[in-house]
Amino acid sequence: MIEIHNIHKSFGDAPILKGVTCTFETGKCNLVLGGSGTGKSVLLKCIVGLLKPDIGSITFDGTVFTNNKIEIRQEIRKQIGMLFQASALFDSMNVFENVEFPLRMLTPDMSRAERRDRVEFCLKRVGLEAAGNKMPSELSGGMKKRVGIARAIAPNCTYLFCDEPNSGLDPLTSIKIDELIYEITHEYNITTVIITHDMNSVVEIGDHIVYLHKGQKLWDGTKDEILNAQVPELKEFIFSSSLVRAAKRIEMEGGSLEEIRQEPSKDI
Template sequence: MIEIHNIHKTFGDKKVLDGVSGVFETGKTNLLLGASGTGKSVLLKCIVGLVKPDIGSVTFDGTYFTNNKLDIRQEIRRKIGMLFQSSALFDSMNVQQNVEFPLKMLTPDMSKSERMDRVNFCLKRVGLEGSNKKMPSELSGGMKKRVGIARAIAPNCTYLFCDEPNSGLDPLTALKIDELIKEITEEYNITTIVVTHDMNSVIEIGDKIMFLYEGKKLWEGTRDEIMDTDIRELNEFIFANRLMRDAKKVEEEEREEEREEQQETKSENQQL
């Protein structure tokens, strides 16, 4: 579990984060949702320690991370896996070398054969068994994301962070990446945080969602609850496209029909 407490961050005269607090649960896909420029990626960087908040703190399973001793921060960082928006694979390394890289950095006592076993296991888990010698230039966008996920989980991470994992992917591939992230989260009981603005991801994997607007947390809940909020900014974001508006209309019509049926049943029972 990851907790954030009253996170503030300003760059120059622009306030990017304004008192954001929340809890990200273990074994669930926790989404940071919002339009571009709302502070999602900055909040993610504050959580993993790439950016230091001006005010506030972050705890990982009860251990304070922000402003703690260097050795404690380093120990937590060893448990973090990161999937970057552009996958960020090393162009000069093949798939095997990319996945092996964090093992060399974080587990120096692991033997070469042990590293290879772990690399092959992770590649098989993301559906890329046998792709060891391929170069990033030979991979599709979806394959690069899968290699990025394999690299992130290679050191047996406890916390997984994904920054716009569906960026640049077609809808079908994006769905498969979402499913893979959710499967891995549940299978290994990882605390996963996904930065996204994709409503498809919300509907498919949004176990818990935090909606940011102009640097503030306006709403928090599940994918089952998000369609029924009365927050104007959130509704404008959710129903920005026609498909979501139509889905909302159908849902409301179905609920109205259900209410009418219940009322009719109640009336019939009273007559009896």
């Protein structure tokens, strides 16, 4: 569990985060939802330690991260896996070497054979067991995301952060990446935090959702609750998606999630 309390962050005279408080639960896909410029990425950078909050605290499973000793912060960072928006694979390394990289950096006592076994396990888990010798330039966008996920979970991460994991992907591939993140989160009981503006992801995998607007948390809840949220800014945001409009219509008719997936283009 990750607990965020009263986080403020400004750049110069421009306030970006204005007292954000929320909890990200273990074993769930926690989505930070909002439009561009709402502070989602700044919040993520504060949580993982790339930025220091001006005010507030961040706690990982009861251990304070903010302003703690550097040794404690480093131990927490070793438990963090990160899936970057553009995958951020090393062009000069093949797939196997990319996935092995965090093991070489974070687990120096692991033998070469142990690293090989771990990399092969992670590649098999994301469906790329035959792609170890391929270079990033030979991969599709979806394959690069899968390699990024394999690299993130290779060190047995406790916390997984995903920055716009569906960015640049076609709708079908986006759903497959969502499903993979969801499966890994629940299978390994990871605390997963996903930065997104994609309402399709909310409908598919939103165990817990935090909605940010202009640097403030205006709502949090589950994917089952979001369609009935009474926050005007959130209602305007979510019903811009045809899939969510279809979800609301089918919900009102007493339908199922499977019907929502099959009828994404119909309006309420």
